Amino acid sequence: MIVGVLGPAGSYSEKAAKKWAKKMEHTDVPVFNYYEDITDTFSAVVNKTVDYGVVPVENSIEGSVGITLDQLFENEITITSEIVVPIEHCLLSKGSLSDIKIILSHPQALAQCRNFLKTHFKNTELRTTGSTSHAATLATEFDEMAAIASRSSAEMYGLKILIPNIQDHNENYTRFLVIKSKYKTSNIKSIPTEHLYKTSIIVYLDQNRPGALYEILEEFAKKEINLTKIESRPSKKALGDYLFYIDFEGSIQDETIKSALDNLGRKVKMLKNLGSYPKDN
Template structure:
């Protein structure tokens, strides 16, 4: 089974992929869009992408991709994130800190407190940051300890994220909907396009009066005009469950567009 993910090797994405499937043939891609396209076009069987972090919130680029593809979400992985500061040099040498924007955001207070004068640069992935840090002793990367091992760097400080309870949720894209398990989640994308008081309240009420628990709601600009949004909603249950099927049917009359992104087994925080 071919499982594609954001490369290069030595990232949290690779750790999530191994947690999802230890036996999969991992295919590393240059960007997140390429992961989604590889699954959509059949070049890979599955793809894994980060969708939200407990400190930094949603990954907007992935939410946008979900609107453009037909591949369903078939699973999720929740990964505890422990960020490390790594370098060829010592703490006293550090003048430049590099990493992915999400990782830098998760360590914002640490950087400000311990390296107030450092230049902060963004990279496409935490692994790419580690690869860059190989070249200069005054440069440090932020990422997972696996990156330090792979690229021959010293871990100068472990667990530098600003809050200890740091988790990233990854979604798995596939070709075929997952079957109900009795412990499922369904993800929806909704575009209301009706500027009236209570529109979102009425929409969410279809879940409330059926006792369907909503676990997440996020908004994303529609790119049509300012103040116009898509809503991304996660609820407990499978789209084939009678109550949720009834709710989705009722919701179609309350919005312009409703896209079921997938029903899949819920992952628990270990």
């Protein structure tokens, strides 16, 4: 089983993938292909270079990962699982605190540590990288470079943990999605039916019609379907034109869910079903 993740080794995406593989109790030991960015991971899934991909979709501090939402819309994929991973960012370096002139990390990690950086490194240059583990590899080159990355990255690349737990809130979690090509048969055994499921969809409304969004929400309310997330994202067609990303409890196999989606399909310009998958508890 080949799994695509953000690389290099030691990324939080890899951590999520390992947690997922253990949870699935798959007989094959996962082999990881590492990619520079989320777009490349999606491409590997769509082209079937990998069996599955693991991508970050939202963080408890910084919210949704925009590029992942865009790629979910633009590609023919299916979500097979979600994995929630606790995030502990550490300041890593070969040198000491007084040596640091440049701090590197993924844009999400830098944003999650915004207050820390403003307080302690206000005049320090910040540089973005494709992943936290990529930042860690770069920080091995010079004493004046530091990375915001995980403890495992420190161990993997021989860096010192100068300051642990530097995220702005201790309760920091990232939700990852496990995705596969829509046209690839899954070789993962099915989850027991008593497991709680979620379903993710994208809808495009007729936004020139008053009450269009209300009609969508009303459909879920009438059938007592619990929405866990609703978010707008620019359609990139015109200013003020949006797609809506909706997560809710339940599986497409449930008759209530099927009925709701059938009704929604008649009320919107476009409905894309991203899949039903076991909820990570």
